[in-house]
Amino acid sequence: MTTPDVDPTIHLYAICDGAPEIPAVEGVDDAALEAHVLDGLTLVISRHDRAIAADEAALVRHAAAVDAVAAAGATLLPARYGRAFPDEAALDASLRERAAAIxxxxxxxxxCVELGVRAADPKRQAPRPDAQPPNATAYMRARLADVQQLERVAAGIHEPLAAIARDSVRRLMTSGRLELTAAYLVSTGSVDRFRAAFDALAATHSELAMVCSGPWPPYSFATLEDRK
Amino acid sequence: MQQQITLLELVDRVLNKGVSLSGDITLSVADVDLVYVGLRVLLASVGTLEELQLRDDT
Structure with a gap:
């Protein structure tokens, strides 16, 4: 039963291949997960009678629901948080627009699962414009050499890990110090090998703070706009 | 600290990655900023990556 002042919405957690079993876990705002089947795909959704929250607790519940579906054995694309559909017709139309890419x-x-890697060097100091040698050309040369050095370090971490992965994405910030953020799509049978390679790199780069996170559902490889 | 970094990684993925179908956007920029500000405060309160590294070294 609805009342005139409610605005029902559908929240999407994941798009699954085939018809996997949907685990009996609660999603955002304690809503039950449902399967909505369309054209051989199963959309994991929950229904709400008002807009859902945008706080950390809600994000964690969304992620936990996606994790549970993935843990039950589904091949899935996690959905980005923060989109809502007024009804199933709107959801279906939106899905069909992108069916081939999905x-x-x-x-x-x-x-595959996704593994995340972050590496940073908080102590490092970049060349400063006011440092010696005190002219613009020398500063620019020093800055360029610094960036190239950071890129070499990042490549030394990223490339051996990418060689183990089916796919990878990386973002490197070189504004004075190294901040490498990368995600790797790794087959489940290669996760231990990936972690061992990461541990070896972390031991080699004792000057860096390095963290390996996951396994995650493949969030970083479900951004359809990035697909070639 | 590891738990806080995992939370940061999680929020980054859930908000910025994943399939984005053309539904109605329910999060305003302000909402997203608030989540990130919350995380930054959380991270600042327990230390930095550097401190994690130092702890791992001991």
């Missing part, structure tokens, strides 16, 4: 992405991530 199927290609599902095939790409099948059998």
């Amino acid at each position: 199927r290609a992405a599902l095939e790409h991530v099948a059998g």
Whole structure:
């Protein structure tokens, strides 16, 4: 039963290949997860009678629901938080617009998990414009050499890990110090090898703070706009 | 600290990655900023990556 002042919405957690079992876990705002099947894909959704929250607790519940579906064995693309659909017709239309890219992405991530890597060097100091040598050309040369050095360090971390992965994305900030953020799509059978490679790199780069997170559902490989 | 970094990684993924179908946007920029500000405060309160590294070294 609805009342005139409610605004029902559908929240999407993930798009799954085929018809996987949906675990009996609660999603955002304690709503039950439902399966909505369309054209051989299963959308994991929950229904709400008002806008859902945008706080950390809600984000964690969203992620936990996606984790539970993935843990039950589904090949899936996690959905980005913060979009709502007024009804199933709107959801179906939106899905059909991107069906080909979604199927290609599902095939790409099948059998894989995502592992995240961050590396940073908080102590490092970049060349400063007011440092010696005191002229613009010398500063620019020093800055360029500094950036190239950071890129070499980042490549030394990223490339051996990317060689183990089916796919990878990386973002490197070189504004004075190294901040490498990378995600790797790794087959479940290669996760231990990836972690061992990461541990070896972390031991080699004792000057860096390095963290390996995951396994995650393949969030970083479900951004359809990035697909070639 | 590891737990806080994991939370940062999680929020980054859930808000910025994943399939984005053309539904109605329910999060305003301000909402997203608030989540990140909350995380930054959380991270600042327990230390930095540097401190994590130092702890791991001991």
